[in-house]
Amino acid sequence: MKILGIESSCDETAAALLEVKRGRFVLRSNVVASQVKIHAKTGGVVPEGAARNHILKIVPVIEKALGGVKPDVIAVTAGPGLVTSLLVGVETARTLAYLWKKPLVSVNHIEGHIIANWMEHSDIAFPALALVVSGGHTELNHMKSHGKYRLLGATRDDAAGEAFDKAAKIMGLGYPGGPEISRWAQKGRPGVFHLPRPMIDSGDDAFSFSGLKTAVLYLVERMKKEKKFTKKAIADICAEFESAVTDVLVAKTIRAAGRERVRSIVLGGGVVANRQLRAALGEAVTRTLPGVSYYYPSLGYCTDNAVMIALAGYFRAEKKLFTPWEKLSADPNWTLYGKTSA
Ligand code: KG4
Ligand code: ZN
Numbered sequence: 001m002k003i004l005g006i007e008s009s010c011d012e013t014a015a016a017l018l019e020v021k022r023g024r025f026v027l028r029s030n031v032v033a034s035q036v037k038i039h040a041k042t043g044g045v046v047p048e049g050a051a052r053n054h055i056l057k058i059v060p061v062i063e064k065a066l067g068g069v070k071p072d073v074i075a076v077t078a079g080p081g082l083v084t085s086l087l088v089g090v091e092t093a094r095t096l097a098y099l100w101k102k103p104l105v106s107v108n109h110i111e112g113h114i115i116a117n118w119m120e121h122s123d124i125a126f127p128a129l130a131l132v133v134s135g136g137h138t139e140l141n142h143m144k145s146h147g148k149y150r151l152l153g154a155t156r157d158d159a160a161g162e163a164f165d166k167a168a169k170i171m172g173l174g175y176p177g178g179p180e181i182s183r184w185a186q187k188g189r190p191g192v193f194h195l196p197r198p199m200i201d202s203g204d205d206a207f208s209f210s211g212l213k214t215a216v217l218y219l220v221e222r223m224k225k226e227k228k229f230t231k232k233a234i235a236d237i238c239a240e241f242e243s244a245v246t247d248v249l250v251a252k253t254i255r256a257a258g259r260e261r262v263r264s265i266v267l268g269g270g271v272v273a274n275r276q277l278r279a280a281l282g283e284a285v286t287r288t289l290p291g292v293s294y295y296y297p298s299l300g301y302c303t304d305n306a307v308m309i310a311l312a313g314y315f316r317a318e319k320k321l322f323t324p325w326e327k328l329s330a331d332p333n334w335t336l337y338g339k340t341s342a
Helices: 036-040 047-066 083-100 109-119 160-170 177-185 210-225 231-260 275-288 307-318
Strands: 002-007 012-021 024-034 073-079 104-108 128-133 138-145 148-154 264-268 293-295
Touching (some): 012 047, 109 264, 148 231, 275 293
């Protein structure tokens, strides 16, 4: 089965062709047209600009991914995300499905981030705990099996990636903020400044990162007033910020995994590209949860891509979870549980 994956939920226009041969995944192509340079000018994603760029890029990106091959199934991100961005991918997928008379699978972007782990590990044991940390989401999901999710907790305000992006903006660093802060943090030391670890002891699986961002704002304002906002101070603030986010994510993930007695922990989303988070969580799992396996996708599969959409599409196609092209619509608030688009 050859699956074309299409992703346009935020600021990356992506397409991938995945072939599944007797249960083995063979990646034929993986094309990502990033809008990062465009959004760097505004310090964040402007939805209208993102949609315009998706329109310019979607056909060439799909053509490049297909290289003349006609897929058997078309899988597209239908939500969650920016509605104007989602619509470009969804309408293109519907058109192709109609023209080629091919089945269409609607994929949840969050599920895509989780399923990215299966690209390189086919033997992940269930039940699993999935931590999704991206620019738009921070959530812990219990995963009983493919397609069976239960939300344990999510952020009440900003997502972890959003906090990285906003904190970077406050410090005058580039966009996206995650990789920038991470780079600066390598030159600094945590603990020189103190930032809060929001909700670390709340006892539930919810998160909150907006207070952390505000704490950075006050700290930077104070440092500027005292004329102490030097490069060293920026590096130390970045190191402390990265540690604060990591501490919260590690503590809450470990607690939830122990309580839910899961056999695996899987990570997904752009923030998982953060090396400190991957390493700290790995250490904590080894130390406190012997017998629990720990997985994260390789770097290119953490940030938005269409391979994860093709793969999640394959698992749905296997169960014949197709959506007729007439019925498929973008759903910017689609959650993994409850209401589904398909
Ligand atoms: O999953 P993603 O590509 O898009 C969404 O679905 O939101 O995640 C993008 C987010 C951005 O907020 C970006 O700053 C963050 O992932 N990010 C990182 C790193 N690389 C990307 N955050 C922390 N450390 C990184 N190395
Ligand atoms: Zn994403």
